[in-house]
Amino acid sequence: MRPISYSRAGDVAGAIATVASDPTSDFLAGGTTEVDLLRQNVMLPRRLVDINDLPLTQIEDRPDGGLYIGALARMSDVAEAPTVRERFPLIREALVLGASAQLRNMASMGGNMMQRTRCAYFRDAASPCNKREPGSGCSALDGFNRGHAVLGVSDHCIATHPSDVAVPLMALDARIHTEGPRGRRVYALDDFFPEPGDTPHLEHPVEHGELVVGIEVPGMPAARTSLYLKVRDRESYEFALASVAAVVPMTDGVIGDIRLALGGVATKPWRARRAERILRGAPAGREVFERAAFEELLPARATPLNAFKVELARRIMVRALETLTGTRSPS
Amino acid sequence: MSATRHPSRVAEAPVLPERGPGPVKVTLTVNGTEHALELEPRVSLLDALRERLHLTGAKKGCDQGTCGACTVWVDQRRTLSCLTLAITCEGREVTTVEGLAEDGELHAMQRAFIEQDAFQCGYCTPGQIMSAVALLEEGHASDDAEIREWMSGNICRCAAYPNIRAAVRAVRDQA
Numbered sequence: 001m002r003p004i005s006y007s008r009a010g011d012v013a014g015a016i017a018t019v020a021s022d023p024t025s026d027f028l029a030g031g032t033t034e035v036d037l038l039r040q041n042v043m044l045p046r047r048l049v050d051i052n053d054l055p056l057t058q059i060e061d062r063p064d065g066g067l068y069i070g071a072l073a074r075m076s077d078v079a080e081a082p083t084v085r086e087r088f089p090l091i092r093e094a095l096v097l098g099a100s101a102q103l104r105n106m107a108s109m110g111g112n113m114m115q116r117t118r119c120a121y122f123r124d125a126a127s128p129c130n131k132r133e134p135g136s137g138c139s140a141l142d143g144f145n146r147g148h149a150v151l152g153v154s155d156h157c158i159a160t161h162p163s164d165v166a167v168p169l170m171a172l173d174a175r176i177h178t179e180g181p182r183g184r185r186v187y188a189l190d191d192f193f194p195e196p197g198d199t200p201h202l203e204h205p206v207e208h209g210e211l212v213v214g215i216e217v218p219g220m221p222a223a224r225t226s227l228y229l230k231v232r233d234r235e236s237y238e239f240a241l242a243s244v245a246a247v248v249p250m251t252d253g254v255i256g257d258i259r260l261a262l263g264g265v266a267t268k269p270w271r272a273r274r275a276e277r278i279l280r281g282a283p284a285g286r287e288v289f290e291r292a293a294f295e296e297l298l299p300a301r302a303t304p305l306n307a308f309k310v311e312l313a314r315r316i317m318v319r320a321l322e323t324l325t326g327t328r329s330p331s
Numbered sequence: 332m333s334a335t336r337h338p339s340r341v342a343e344a345p346v347l348p349e350r351g352p353g354p355v356k357v358t359l360t361v362n363g364t365e366h367a368l369e370l371e372p373r374v375s376l377l378d379a380l381r382e383r384l385h386l387t388g389a390k391k392g393c394d395q396g397t398c399g400a401c402t403v404w405v406d407q408r409r410t411l412s413c414l415t416l417a418i419t420c421e422g423r424e425v426t427t428v429e430g431l432a433e434d435g436e437l438h439a440m441q442r443a444f445i446e447q448d449a450f451q452c453g454y455c456t457p458g459q460i461m462s463a464v465a466l467l468e469e470g471h472a473s474d475d476a477e478i479r480e481w482m483s484g485n486i487c488r489c490a491a492y493p494n495i496r497a498a499v500r501a502v503r504d505q506a
């Protein structure tokens with residue numbers, strides 16, 4: 001691992017000023033991405049600015065019934081918070097199904113939004129990779145790409161977005177609050193995670209030195225009944241092959257303001273808008289669920305190795321919808 | 332674009348002083364004892380414990396967060412010492428498996444691991460034990476399914492899992 005220097009920040013302005021002053025500085029939160037990739041020579045900062053002492057650990061109720069989660073709240077603390085358990089079970093489930101108990105104690109919510117892809121070629125500093133080294137090519141296109149994305153892909157990058165909790169946050173229209181050298185900003189989550197296009201190295205709209213300070217989740221009473229379903233190669237301590245976050249409000253058997261998002265299959269936390277359009281206002285039932293899931297995956301672009309994800313994503317969407325609407329036949 | 336800008340005070344903030352990249356003085360509190368060390372900021376907590384303090388309980392399995400062999404507690408929370416930089420632990424309390432015994436008496440979990448035959452080669456064991464004690468503290472050991480899920484961050488190459496669960500149950504049921 002290359003040598004680095006270290007500063008510990010005591011206040012937000014100092015942390016930002018320090019990172020902004022030097023293009024080779026990075027923020028350090030839980031370190032579960034940063035230290036890992038530093039050791040792999042994938043991230044090459046000269047200096048780390050430790051932000052763990054900043055007062056950004058709040059998990060607060062908002063007057064609209066929503067939440068505000070500080071960037072340094074740990075995944076484990078957010079998962080255990082009574083208000084999250086009661087009002088946003090899909091957020092809790094996505095958190096406890098991610099990583100391991102130790103990693104969740106370390107990993108911060110802000111760091112989770114900023115984590116990097118698990119694409120093996122990205123993590124191997126010797127392989128060509130457009131995300132790590134713009135213009136060098138994408139080793140995954142013709143490589144081992146079983147875990148890669150089928151939605152939102154481009155000819156330049158097919159890396160899967162790895163976060164679990166970003167999936168329910170996408171379904172709930174969460175917003176990212178930042179503070180940077182040029183002031184405070186608020187981003188819709190959808191804008192915070194652009195598709196790779198021909199610039200896969202640009203993963204977020206933030207500028208260097210811009211600090212994520214918190215995540216705002218708007219109130220949604222229907223989210224009290226919601227779920228996050230995750231399918232993976234082993235039962236625990238593994239990233240998703242496919243996952244779905246769902247909130248399905250119903251009145252007299254008719255679907256209301258439904259929220260559906262997919263993980264593990266796309267280059268960003270994927271809002272299933274095609275499916276939502278078909279389902280909104282429709283009577284709940286297997287047929288319309290299957291049609292919605294089918295339509296959502298129509299734009300999928302798969303490789304021979306990851307083609308199974310198309311069907312897998314459809315099936316877990318149907319399963320989540322049946323479970324939440326109580327139409328699932330016992331099997 | 333939904334982003335809106337507000338003014339900030341960042342411009343007036345001073346740039347923080349830098350420590351390193353060469354060795355700097357780092358004070359670590361491990362198992363209740365303070366140690367003054369000269370460490371490069373890049374040194375992991377795991378390497379500081381093993382190579383500098385000769386506390387070799389915590390093991391290096393993968394050095395990338397995927398096995399749990401390096402599990403210790405930082406401020407009483409189970410943590411992977413391979414992905415933690417030692418310098419970030421200044422002002423925090425580190426506990427390793429060497430710190431579990433009291434007055435020469437093994438911790439109940441250590442005894443249960445012996446009684447239940449919960450290890451074979453023993454490489455993962457210090458991490459398993461640190462995780463298992465924390466698991467009971469967290470209240471995530473109500474049944475076998477829960478123990479399995481909340482211990483999944485500790486891989487055992489010898490697959491001693493059933494006996495590890497038996498040890499956890501034994502200590503849970505003593506309480």
Ligand SMILES: Cc1cc2nc3c(=O)[nH]c(=O)nc-3n(C[C@H](O)[C@H](O)[C@H](O)COP(=O)(O)OP(=O)(O)OC[C@H]3O[C@@H](n4cnc5c(N)ncnc54)[C@H](O)[C@@H]3O)c2cc1C
Nearest residue numbers: 029030031032033034098099108110111112114164212396
């Ligand atoms: C073995 C393993 C398994 C995992 N499994 C899962 C899983 O199943 N599901 C899942 O969702 N995740 C998983 N993760 C990823 C984990 O959740 C992320 O690594 C973690 O959330 C990152 O948070 P951190 O606080 O450790 O960030 P750090 O590693 O400290 O930082 C990550 C990046 O974000 C930047 N950064 C950190 N905080 C801020 C901030 N406030 N503002 C701006 N930039 C910031 C840092 O500079 C760095 O570049 C796994 C990780 C590992 C190592």
Ligand code: SF4
Nearest residue numbers: 119129138157158159
């Ligand atoms: S898929 Fe993306 S991250 Fe992976 S090698 Fe290709 S460009 Fe790099």
Ligand code: FES
Nearest residue numbers: 392393394399413
């Ligand atoms: S050595 Fe730390 S998790 Fe494997």
Ligand code: FES
Nearest residue numbers: 451453487488489
């Ligand atoms: S006892 Fe050998 S790895 Fe667990």
